[in-house]
Amino acid sequence: MTIVAQAPCRISLVGGGTDVDPFAAKYGGRVLNLAVSLYHTATLIPHPAKTITITALNKTIIVESCARKLIYGQDPQFDLVRAIINHFRLKLSSGFSLTITGPDNVLGLGRSASASVAMIGALNFWLKARLTKKQIGLLAADLEIKELGWAGGRQDSLASAYGGINLIQFGPAKKIIVSPLKISPAKIKALQQWTFMVYVGGHHFSYHQQEKLIQGMNDRAKIAALQALKKSVPLAVQALKAGDWPLLGKLLHQAWLDKKKSNPVVTNKFIDQVYDQALAAGVLGGKVAGSGGAGNMFFIIPPAKKPAAIKAVTALGARLIPFNFDFQGVRVNYDY
Numbered sequence: 001m002t003i004v005a006q007a008p009c010r011i012s013l014v015g016g017g018t019d020v021d022p023f024a025a026k027y028g029g030r031v032l033n034l035a036v037s038l039y040h041t042a043t044l045i046p047h048p049a050k051t052i053t054i055t056a057l058n059k060t061i062i063v064e065s066c067a068r069k070l071i072y073g074q075d076p077q078f079d080l081v082r083a084i085i086n087h088f089r090l091k092l093s094s095g096f097s098l099t100i101t102g103p104d105n106v107l108g109l110g111r112s113a114s115a116s117v118a119m120i121g122a123l124n125f126w127l128k129a130r131l132t133k134k135q136i137g138l139l140a141a142d143l144e145i146k147e148l149g150w151a152g153g154r155q156d157s158l159a160s161a162y163g164g165i166n167l168i169q170f171g172p173a174k175k176i177i178v179s180p181l182k183i184s185p186a187k188i189k190a191l192q193q194w195t196f197m198v199y200v201g202g203h204h205f206s207y208h209q210q211e212k213l214i215q216g217m218n219d220r221a222k223i224a225a226l227q228a229l230k231k232s233v234p235l236a237v238q239a240l241k242a243g244d245w246p247l248l249g250k251l252l253h254q255a256w257l258d259k260k261k262s263n264p265v266v267t268n269k270f271i272d273q274v275y276d277q278a279l280a281a282g283v284l285g286g287k288v289a290g291s292g293g294a295g296n297m298f299f300i301i302p303p304a305k306k307p308a309a310i311k312a313v314t315a316l317g318a319r320l321i322p323f324n325f326d327f328q329g330v331r332v333n334y335d336y
Helices: 023-027 076-091 111-126 133-147 155-162 185-193 206-215 220-242 245-262 269-280 303-314
Strands: 002-014 029-047 052-056 059-063 095-101 165-170 176-180 195-201 285-288 295-300 331-335
Touching: 002 111, 002 155, 002 220, 002 245, 023 029, 023 220, 029 111, 029 155, 029 220, 052 076, 059 076, 076 111, 076 133, 095 111, 111 133, 111 155, 111 331, 133 155, 133 176, 155 165, 155 176, 165 220, 185 195, 185 220, 195 269, 195 303, 220 245, 245 285, 245 295, 269 285, 269 295, 269 303
Parallel strands: 052 095
Antiparallel strands: 002 029, 002 331, 029 095, 029 165, 052 059, 165 176, 195 295, 285 295
């Protein structure tokens, strides 16, 4: 049997950061995000032997026995894979090979969440664990946050598991509500025409960025910025449902300003230069995807002005990233 699971990446429109504890647990957070057609794929092939072969990041490692709990820290790049296997370890009756593939331009788009949701989707199918999409998304997040101790929120993995456009509420306390938005095909097409995304390069570990965010959650000004981000989410939902793209752009611009106040490391000189150039070319609003500091930037702009804006920011060194929206979330195929 060959099991192939695929999970999308995501763009967080507004509210990112309010899903991170302790802010979410204390005040409650809101996030509006959408899944995009950039995917990680997990290919799982069971076999009779007890060994586990893992191929990812241009490297292959072999685990001698699936009966023992895997140890973290030996190769930190594979710790998330080990955490997922450990979670399912008691259900394993044999070994398997697992290959994880994905694009190289998805920094800031929830790449680790997309990969982990795909892996969990494959193991969930093979082992008949019967996890729901919400359970898959929360498991992926909890393995990063609780098992591995990585700082972060839960929106990425939920967006990847569900697909589509979602309003997600976090807290207060442990409450999490995922509300998929029903947007007409005509408005989805219009949103695609009013948006574009570019890759600005750089590198970061998102949990390092999130650690900086968490460290600032005792600062009144940064808490106020997070509260402003949270308050903008219902307005962005209304604009999205109404197809009011200029208002959505305005809200996105203000959200980016508040995001920088809540965590200054989300930007740098080059990101600011690209953003300023985009505004000069007619962009109404935009942001760096994810925890920031590197990766992808997403913009809203009138369609007639989009070609000139793309030309202006790519002239600085940014790279256009074509994408569509994904409405399936995690999905699994198999072949005997």
